[in-house]
Amino acid sequence: MVTVLEMQEGKLGIISSINGGVGLQKKLENMGISKGAEIFKISRQWLKGPVIIRHGNTELAIGYNMAMKIMVDII
Amino acid sequence: MKILLIGNPNVGKSVVFNRLSGVDVISSNYAGTTVDVTRGYITINKFRHELIDVPGIYSTEPSCKAEEIAIDLISEGDVLINVVDATNLERSLNLTLQLIRYNKPIIIALNMIDEINHIGISINIDLLSKLLQVECIPVCAITGEGINHLVNKIPQSEPSNYAYTDKERWNEVGKILSQVQTVKYKHHSFAKTLRDASVKPITGIPFLVIVLMVMFLLIRVIGESLINYFFSPLFEKFWSPIMLYLSGLIQNNTFLHDLLIGKLSNGQIDYGDSFGLLTTGLYVPIGSVLPYVFAFYLVLSIMEDSGYLPRAAVMVDNIMHKMGLHGLAIIPMLLGLGCNVPGALSTRLLETRKEKFIASTLLSIAVPCMALQAMLFGMLGEYGIKGLGIVFVTLFLVWLIIGFLLRRIIKGTSPEIFLEIPPYRIPFFKGMFKKVFTRVRWFLKEAVPFVLLGVLIANLLYTSGILEIIARFTEPVFVYLLGLPKEASGALIMGFLRKDLAVGMLLPLSLSLRQLIVASVVLAMYFPCVATFSVLLKELGIKDMLKSTLVMLISTLIVGTVLNYILILLLN
Numbered sequence: 001m002v003t004v005l006e007m008q009e010g011k012l013g014i015i016s017s018i019n020g021g022v023g024l025q026k027k028l029e030n031m032g033i034s035k036g037a038e039i040f041k042i043s044r045q046w047l048k049g050p051v052i053i054r055h056g057n058t059e060l061a062i063g064y065n066m067a068m069k070i071m072v073d074i075i
Numbered sequence: 076m077k078i079l080l081i082g083n084p085n086v087g088k089s090v091v092f093n094r095l096s097g098v099d100v101i102s103s104n105y106a107g108t109t110v111d112v113t114r115g116y117i118t119i120n121k122f123r124h125e126l127i128d129v130p131g132i133y134s135t136e137p138s139c140k141a142e143e144i145a146i147d148l149i150s151e152g153d154v155l156i157n158v159v160d161a162t163n164l165e166r167s168l169n170l171t172l173q174l175i176r177y178n179k180p181i182i183i184a185l186n187m188i189d190e191i192n193h194i195g196i197s198i199n200i201d202l203l204s205k206l207l208q209v210e211c212i213p214v215c216a217i218t219g220e221g222i223n224h225l226v227n228k229i230p231q232s233e234p235s236n237y238a239y240t241d242k243e244r245w246n247e248v249g250k251i252l253s254q255v256q257t258v259k260y261k262h263h264s265f266a267k268t269l270r271d272a273s274v275k276p277i278t279g280i281p282f283l284v285i286v287l288m289v290m291f292l293l294i295r296v297i298g299e300s301l302i303n304y305f306f307s308p309l310f311e312k313f314w315s316p317i318m319l320y321l322s323g324l325i326q327n328n329t330f331l332h333d334l335l336i337g338k339l340s341n342g343q344i345d346y347g348d349s350f351g352l353l354t355t356g357l358y359v360p361i362g363s364v365l366p367y368v369f370a371f372y373l374v375l376s377i378m379e380d381s382g383y384l385p386r387a388a389v390m391v392d393n394i395m396h397k398m399g400l401h402g403l404a405i406i407p408m409l410l411g412l413g414c415n416v417p418g419a420l421s422t423r424l425l426e427t428r429k430e431k432f433i434a435s436t437l438l439s440i441a442v443p444c445m446a447l448q449a450m451l452f453g454m455l456g457e458y459g460i461k462g463l464g465i466v467f468v469t470l471f472l473v474w475l476i477i478g479f480l481l482r483r484i485i486k487g488t489s490p491e492i493f494l495e496i497p498p499y500r501i502p503f504f505k506g507m508f509k510k511v512f513t514r515v516r517w518f519l520k521e522a523v524p525f526v527l528l529g530v531l532i533a534n535l536l537y538t539s540g541i542l543e544i545i546a547r548f549t550e551p552v553f554v555y556l557l558g559l560p561k562e563a564s565g566a567l568i569m570g571f572l573r574k575d576l577a578v579g580m581l582l583p584l585s586l587s588l589r590q591l592i593v594a595s596v597v598l599a600m601y602f603p604c605v606a607t608f609s610v611l612l613k614e615l616g617i618k619d620m621l622k623s624t625l626v627m628l629i630s631t632l633i634v635g636t637v638l639n640y641i642l643i644l645l646l647n
Contacts, residue, residue: 009275023138027493030133032165034245043275049393050402050492052274057163057194059270059498061389061402063491 002074004051005067007041013072014038020069028070031058039072076124077151078117078229081174082158083167084131085497087186089113090216090506091158092128095226102506103379112148119229127152133166135173139426149174154232155181156225161188161198161213162498164256168248171207175235181209182232184225188213195259203255208235217503270499273386283390286383294370298449301366310362315344318354334534347453348583356530359450359575360522365515367449371413372514373507380502384409385494392492398478399433399485400425401492407434411442414518415607418442422614429487433478435611436623439603440630441474443574446522450578451595458588465642466595473600473634477626521606522573529572533580536565556632557597558639559590570598572605589642593635601631 001016015037018025028034033055042052042059044067051067053060062070080088080095089102096115113128130145137143149155157174159167174181183204191198204211210228214221239247272278318336325332327339336344337351346358378384384406392402403424411418415438422434443451455462482489536542542565546553550561557563562584570577581594602624603611612620 026134026136027138029245030138030166030169031495032169032245032248042271043279045389045393046276047393048396049276050389050494052389052496056165057196057498058166059496061274061385061392061492061494061496063401063493066491066493 001071003068004039004041004053004062004070004072005044005064007072007074009041009043011074012038012040013074015070016073017071018069019071020066024066024069031060032056033060038075076122076153078124078126078154078156079129079148079152080127080156080158081129081145081149081152081170082131083133083160083163083170085495086131086158086160086163086167087216088128088131088158091156091184091186091214091222092126093506093509094216094219094222096126102510103376103384112144117226119226132170134170135176141423149177152179154229155179156184156229157181157209158184158186159211161185161191162194162196164196164198165248165252168251169244171209172237172239172244172247175207175209175237178234180232180234182225182228183207183209183211184216184221185211185213186216188221189215189218197257199255203251206237206251206254208237217506266499273383274389274496276390279386279390283387286378286387290374290378293374294367295452297370297373298367301370302363306362306366310346310358314357318344321353330538333538334531347579350530350533350579352527352530355576355579356527357523359573359579360446360519360526363453364446364449364522364575365519367445367452368413368518369511369515371445372511375409375413376507376510377502378409380500380507382497382499385496388494389492389496396489396491397482398437398475399482399489400430400478401489403492403494404430404434407438408442411438411444412448413445413514414521415439415442415444415603416521416610417514417517418444419603419607419610419614426490427487428619429485430489432485432615432619432623433481433489435615436481436626437474437478439607439611439623440477440600440627441470443470443599444604446573446575447578447599450575454578454582455591455595458591462588462592465592466599469592469596469634469638470599473630477630481626525573525604525606526576529569529576532572533565533569533576536568542568552632556636556639557593558643559586559594559597560584563590563594566594567598567601570604571602574598574604589639589646592642593639596638597631597635600627600634602627 007013015035017035018028033039037055040054042054044051048064050061050063080092082088092113092115095117115126116123117126127148129148130141132142132145135146137146155174157171159171185200200211200213210232212221212225212228214225273282322336322339335351335353337349337354340348344354346354346362349355388402388405391405395402395404406424407418407421410421418438419435422431425431425434451463451466545568546561546564549564553559553561553564563581566577566580569580577598586594615623
């Protein structure tokens with residue numbers, strides 16, 4: 001189990017937990033991203049920049065600290 | 076009857092709205108183009124109904140102020156048209172289920188239906204209608220396909236009896252999806268590789284630099300060509316003879332002559348210097364600024380509609396973060412390069428007071444609008460990099476430094492970026508041109524009256540001698556700190572109204588290169604034009620606007636003075 005931040009680019013993973021507040025969980029849930037969802041990591045920007053993930057047909061940029069709070073199991 | 080268009084951000088609500096109502100609203104390929112509620116009318120069976128374009132929401136539980144406003148609107152509606160992105164059914168259905176709870180007549184416009192085959196999705200629309208107990212009409216808003224069918228079905232829409240518990244909502248969405256949608260994702264298509272490459276730092280940063288360079292090159296080439304081959308000949312060949320004829324009718328050197336036509340130079344009309352309402356007053360907004368405004372919005376629209384803008388936002392997010400903003404703040408800045416007014420309006424995209432304050436202040440201080448830039452090109456263009464380069468580099472550094480300082484000084488939070496990145500789309504040219512013309516028309520409506528008013532006031536101030544008094548009063552600041560002649564104060568006063576006009580007033584002063592550079596930077600920084608100021612006042616409130624103005628004035632004095640003394644050392 002790793003955070004989305006540490007997750008390698010180009011890998012798929014299943015979300016095992018989201019350790020952020022209700023706000024973050026809600027925002028992600030609205031995008032269809034919650035526990036058990038499959039996500040693909042596209043890239044991570046330099047200088048503590050955002051992480052870009054894909055879920056289904058949705059691409060999403062999330063902040064550095066958010067990415068630290070999402071745990072995934074790599075598949 | 077009130078009909079509401081509701082859906083996730085960037086599903087094409089505004090395009091559907093344009094189709095249904097014939098009122099022009101601006102649409103782009105990124106979430107949050109509509110920050111305001113737009114109202115129009117639609118005629119169904121000879122009855123006129125109000126149609127409301129509600130800003131995009133992901134859920135009926137608000138997570139920010141803008142969403143709250145949108146959600147409050149829902150209870151006002153009599154019929155809901157739920158615009159659904161067929162390529163992103165899962166997320167859309169989550170909102171659909173929540174909308175059903177309102178117990179209002181509802182109908183689904185299944186938009187972007189033309190795209191689903193392309194990406195390997197198929198949807199059983201009949202089954203979807205049956206399961207949800209809501210009529211689903213496939214449409215392609217951009218081409219207009221299915222829109223008539225949608226209109227005809229509006230009167231027959233009914234509330235749905237679909238029942239579920241809130242806890243089970245995502246499960247319900249999953250259940251429906253598994254029945255109606257089959258996905259054969261085409262792995263690693265060329266489009267996907269391109270999409271991914273533009274958000275990876277190694278490939279994305281060079282790409283961003285190239286895009287920005289091409290953008291500005293295009294703006295200059297289009298703007299300059301329009302001036303050289305169309306607007307200049309238009310004024311010189313057609314307008315000048317009319318003005319000279321008029322000049323003969325109302326004798327030279329009378330007050331009316333000065334007001335309407337201004338000073339003639341060697342019996343000819345000099346549009347930059349003459350300062351008459353019908354000469355400079357028309358030439359500045361139409362002859363020298365409009366071509367660049369048009370070019371700017373054309374190029375910006377390509378960037379907006381292709382879907383590159385959110386990617387640019389992601390690429391600059393880390394830098395923006397150091398200034399207490401996030402990547403999305405690139406949108407007010409870019410729009411501001413066209414005209415600060417839409418730039419100021421789009422600060423609503425940002426969530427917190429701190430972000431809005433920083434973005435608005437930076438926009439006013441260091442983002443020169445196209446009107447000002449066009450005039451600066453004209454005034455400093457002959458000096459090349461030495462002139463324009465110093466002005467733009469200075470403004471960019473000021474932008475960075477003030478942002479960096481404000482982040483530390485201003486209290487409050489700056490949330491992290493959380494941004495959906497839309498797929499690339501080929502811009503739909505008809506829609507794009509409509510958008511460009513809507514914006515250009517808007518510019519003309521805003522700019523022309525202000526320029527005319529400015530020319531009028533300039534003439535009055537000049538003839539009444541008030542300008543002379545102000546110049547004497549502000550002399551120490553201008554002469555000793557900024558190294559400008561005291562007459563430059565008149566131009567800066569005019570800058571409150573229109574900055575392009577202010578540049579026009581600097582021209583006859585025959586300034587040196589150093590003075591031109593300092594005057595340009597001071598003019599760009601010290602205050603936004605009146606139109607922008609009034610928008611910001613509304614957006615920020617009096618207290619924050621006063622603080623912001625204070626930041627502008629202090630930083631202008633410091634930067635202007637420092638720049639003046641550096642240039643004395645460098646250029647002499």
